[in-house]
Amino acid sequence: xxxxxxxxxxxxxxxxxxxxxxxxxxxxxxxxxxxxxxxxxxxxxxxxxxxxxxxxxxxxxxxxxxxxxxxxxxxxxxxxxxxxxxxxxxxxxxxxxxxxxxxxxxxxxxxxxxxxxxxxxxxxxxxxxxxxxxxxxxxxxxxxxxxxxxxxxxxxxxxxxxxxxxxxxxxxxxxxxxxxxxxxxxxxxxxxxxxxxxxxxxxxxxxxxxxxxxxxxxxxxxxxxxxxxxxxxxxxxxxxxxxxxxxxxxxxxxxxxxxxxxxxxxxxxxxxxxxxxxxxxxxxxxxxxxxxxxxxxxxxxxxxxxxxxxxxxxxxxxxxxxxxxxxxxxxxxxxxxxxxxxxxxxxxxxxxxxxxxxxxxxxxxxxxxxxxxxxxxxxxxxxxxxxxxxxxxxxxxxxxxxxxxxxxxxxxxxxxxxxxxxxxxxxxxxxxxxxxxxxxxxxxxxxxxxxxxxxxxxxxx
Numbered sequence: 001x002x003x004x005x006x007x008x009x010x011x012x013x014x015x016x017x018x019x020x021x022x023x024x025x026x027x028x029x030x031x032x033x034x035x036x037x038x039x040x041x042x043x044x045x046x047x048x049x050x051x052x053x054x055x056x057x058x059x060x061x062x063x064x065x066x067x068x069x070x071x072x073x074x075x076x077x078x079x080x081x082x083x084x085x086x087x088x089x090x091x092x093x094x095x096x097x098x099x100x101x102x103x104x105x106x107x108x109x110x111x112x113x114x115x116x117x118x119x120x121x122x123x124x125x126x127x128x129x130x131x132x133x134x135x136x137x138x139x140x141x142x143x144x145x146x147x148x149x150x151x152x153x154x155x156x157x158x159x160x161x162x163x164x165x166x167x168x169x170x171x172x173x174x175x176x177x178x179x180x181x182x183x184x185x186x187x188x189x190x191x192x193x194x195x196x197x198x199x200x201x202x203x204x205x206x207x208x209x210x211x212x213x214x215x216x217x218x219x220x221x222x223x224x225x226x227x228x229x230x231x232x233x234x235x236x237x238x239x240x241x242x243x244x245x246x247x248x249x250x251x252x253x254x255x256x257x258x259x260x261x262x263x264x265x266x267x268x269x270x271x272x273x274x275x276x277x278x279x280x281x282x283x284x285x286x287x288x289x290x291x292x293x294x295x296x297x298x299x300x301x302x303x304x305x306x307x308x309x310x311x312x313x314x315x316x317x318x319x320x321x322x323x324x325x326x327x328x329x330x331x332x333x334x335x336x337x338x339x340x341x342x343x344x345x346x347x348x349x350x351x352x353x354x355x356x357x358x359x360x361x362x363x364x365x366x367x368x369x370x371x372x373x374x375x376x377x378x379x380x381x382x383x384x385x386x387x388x389x390x391x392x393x394x395x396x397x398x399x400x401x402x403x404x405x406x407x408x409x410x411x412x413x414x415x416x417x418x419x420x421x422x423x424x425x426x427x428x429x430x431x432x433x434x435x436x437x438x439x440x441x442x443x444x445x446x447x448x449x450x451x452x453x454x455x456x457x458x459x460x461x
Contacts, residue, residue, distance in 0.1 A: 005321065008314040009411060012059060018042050018376070025373050033454035034369055034439060036378050045376025046413065046421055048406040051344045052217075053099075053257035053264060055410035058309055061262070061302040068298025073289055077297035077304075081267075084304035088239060088311060089246045091269030093276035095283045098294030100217055100255020100266040101126040102287055107253055107268055109282040110275070111177040111211070112136050119167045120180040120215075121159045122146070122187035125386055127180065127215060129448045132391050139167050146188040147400065149338050149349050154229040155194040156340075157185030157222075159201050168208040179205055180253075182215040183222035183245070187382065189403070190218070190323075190342020192225035195233065195244065202248035212248070216269075217255040219245065221343030224316040238311045251275070258344070260306035261410050265299050319343075319410055322418060326406065329422035335429050338403065345407040348425070350383065351400075354435055359384065361438025361458065364402040367428070369457075370435060371404070375424030380405045385450045 020028075020043065032038035036049060047054065069075035078096070085094050097103040108130045112118060116136040123131065123138040131138045141163040146156045159181055168176065181201060184192045198214075205212035223241040227233050233241055246252060250272065256265040268283075270276045280290050287294040295303075309315060320343050327341035336352035350357075350364040357363040364383035371377045380386075383402040390397055406421065428435075437458035444453045 005318075007318050007411075008312075009058070009318075017045060019045060020376055022373060025376060029369055029372055033442065034365070034457060035450075035453055035455060036368060036372060036380065037451055039372075039378060043376075044372075044378045046417055047378045048345075048408060048421070049378045049380050051258055051407040051409050052255060053262070054412065055257075055261040055263075056412050057261060057263070057302060057306070058411075061305045061309070064301035064305045065298040068296060068301045070297045073291050075291060075297045075300070077300040078291040080304045081300040084307045085267065085269060088242060088307050089252065089269050090243055091246065091251065091271060093270040093273060095268045095270075095276070095279055095287075095290055096293030096295045096300060097266040097268065097283070097287050099257060099264060100215075100253060101130070102294060103253040103255070103266045103268045104130045104215075105286055106279055106282045107213070107251075108134060109286070110279045113177075115175060117167060117171055117176050118178060118180060119164055119176065121157060121182055121185050121193065123180070124182060124186045124215070125448060125450070127182070128388075132388075133447060135391075141167065142185065142188055146185070146191065149336070149352075152340055154192075154225070154340075155197060156191035157183065157188050157193040158197040159193070161197075161200050161204065164201065165204055168204060168210065173208055173210060176208075176210050178211040178213050178250075180213045180215055182217075184218045184225070184343045186218070186344075187401075189338040189347040190221075190344045192222045192229070192343065194230050195226050195241070196230070198245055198248050205250075211250045214246065214249050214252045216246075216252040217258040218343055219252075219254075220259040220311045220316060221320060223311070224313070224320055225343065227313070238313050238316065242311060256303050256306065259310040260303050261310050262299065262303050262306050265295050265303045267293070267303075319408075322413075322415065323408055325415055326408070326418040326422060329418065330425060333422060333426040333429065335425055345405045347382065348404040348406070350402040350404055353404075353429065354432055356433070356436040357438045359398055359402070360396070361440070362402075362455075363438060364404050365455065366435065366438040367404045369439075370428045371424060374428050375420070377406075377421055377424055380407065381450060385453060388447065388449055 069077045114135040119139040121142045143160045251270040336349040338347040350367045354363045364381040387397040439455040442454040
């Protein structure tokens with residue numbers, strides 16, 4: 001008989017899962033002003049809020065941490081990381097930062113100014129926030145099929161090349177400092193971008209003289225999809241594919257808390273020495289000296305090791321396979337999800353799940369709260385709350401997408417945990433017709449409001 005699939009790792013240490021009653025959870029979410037970011041970790045049973053910094057590090061990563069060099073300048077850990085980044089990505093110049101949004105802050109401080117346009121594929125929350133904070137404009141050029149939730153397409157994260165070229169043609173090029181493409185495309189459901197699409201974006205960037213960067217938090221997952229879905233790549237290794245992806249770009253930003261499987265860290269990779277020197281000034285202002293950039297030596301060592309582990313095909317097959325497993329359970333129960341499942345999360349279509357909740361009452365947040373009350377699952381809203389308000393009109397931005405994202409940490413939960421998650425979602429789905437009202441906003445920040453927002457529920461529980 002064929003042998004069943006097994007995870008390519010053994011479990012060496014465990015921590016308890018916190019169990020609670022429904023009454024406790026109702027009280028906790030009410031005290032948190034119905035914002036799941038405000039919950040304490042011990043109030044959560046299965047934490048799928050994010051896959052960022054929540055993975056389990058390996059024995060080799062922990063060992064590397066013990067060898068961390070904490071020298072302020074020129075630490076051996078910096079050179080370990082520099083060598084790993086060069087080997088994996090090909091970039092000769094890099095700047096360490098404490099996490100991905102810090103890398104965005106340094107890069108955009110270097111390149112983006114008021115009135116600029118930054119085209120890309122569905123900029124995620126912090127990317128959009130950094131652009132709009134500088135009074136520039138993110139321009140979404142994602143392919144239209146990304147909005148067709150149940151249509152199967154291998155690369156729903158792709159850039160629509162006609163949309164992108166229209167931006168480049170119809171605007172002064174001095175107002176377009178860079179194109180930034182997110183791999184995988186988080187906002188579109190963790191969907192991958194094909195190598196052909198990356199190559200064509202590169203060609204357009206070259207033709208119009210615009211810099212091209214990859215937001216690379218999940219670059220290894222993107223490479224796995226290219227290997228398994230795109231013609232001509234099945235025989236290539238993940239690292240060969242990664243090397244080709246980055247060869248088409250001027251640089252990258254990285255939240256290492258995802259595909260490098262560390263709890264903290266990020267970096268910018270660059271080809272151009274002059275741009276590296278310009279960005280270095282901002283790195284020193286915001287992050288620290290250029291050979292540590294807000295990271296400890298031990299964290300740089302763990303990151304260097306994690307880059308190799310995160311680009312292992314067997315690990316990626318296990319990780320992405322678990323996401324697909326949860327998605328298949330949800331589909332079996334009739335739950336409306338974005339298809340196909342992406343690399344890091346299952347995205348539930350909340351508008352179809354809760355058709356009675358008006359869009360202006362935030363159906364995705366309503367569903368996220370119900371999942372916590374039902375079974376202690378913490379998820380995140382990818383909808384109107386996260387989309388923020390229009391920076392000019394201050395009106396809510398209704399995109400038509402109201403997702404609840406179930407982001408799965410790396411090497412943390414078993415498939416039994418996924419069975420529990422699917423059962424919780426099914427229980428809420430079975431009583432969905434009783435959920436007819438959502439929330440109104442009591443307090444919100446002017447930017448990135450979803451992290452700290454306070455809400456009030458219409459009608460209570």
